[in-house]
Amino acid sequence: MNPELEELYQEVILDHSRRPRNFGTLADAAVCVHGDNPSCGDEIDLGVKFGADGSLQEIKFSGQGCAISQASASLMTMKLKGKSRTAAEEMLHAFHGLVAGESDDAAPSLGDLRLLRGVRKFPQRVKCAMLAWRALEEALRQNAGQATVSTESDFVRPIPDGTTRPGPGL
Numbered sequence: 001m002n003p004e005l006e007e008l009y010q011e012v013i014l015d016h017s018r019r020p021r022n023f024g025t026l027a028d029a030a031v032c033v034h035g036d037n038p039s040c041g042d043e044i045d046l047g048v049k050f051g052a053d054g055s056l057q058e059i060k061f062s063g064q065g066c067a068i069s070q071a072s073a074s075l076m077t078m079k080l081k082g083k084s085r086t087a088a089e090e091m092l093h094a095f096h097g098l099v100a101g102e103s104d105d106a107a108p109s110l111g112d113l114r115l116l117r118g119v120r121k122f123p124q125r126v127k128c129a130m131l132a133w134r135a136l137e138e139a140l141r142q143n144a145g146q147a148t149v150s151t152e153s154d155f156v157r158p159i160p161d162g163t164t165r166p167g168p169g170l
């Protein structure tokens with residue numbers, strides 16, 4: 001990463017961690033997931049409300065933790081609000097591929113989320129970056145009610161229909 005990009009990375013991450021977007025409790029959420037990252041002490045509560053077509057009509061989070069975990073959650077909610085379920089699942093897999101270092105070409109659809117690719121050099125920080133996404137994964141699986149996830153449990157599972165569906169650019 002060149003110094004300029006590193007600076008931008010810092011700036012965007014810090015901005016989102018200080019002023020997280022879509023932050024708060026979603027009163028009429030269909031599903032609420034509590035996520036824990038014990039290795040860093042990050043916590044998140046993610047609420048999702050689905051539209052009649054199954055899209056992610058509203059998505060909000062609250063929580064506390066390191067800058068990476070909060071910025072990743074903030075950027076994620078901005079990116080996923082209004083998106084279809086399929087698009088959300090594709091983004092989840094594209095983002096995981098990016099931060100886990102499985103793909104060198106970041107999907108352009110990830111936008112500013114690509115700035116988090118720097119965490120791939122630090123396995124502990126990958127968990128921070130993935131926390132909100134693990135909660136999202138669980139929210140999509142549960143569809144309704146309450147659930148809990150931890151970064152210390154299994155890694156991202158395949159898309160429920162059994163196929164792997166790499167996002168664009170993977």
Ligand code: ZN
Pocket residue numbers: 037040041042065066067068069128
């Ligand atoms: Zn963290």
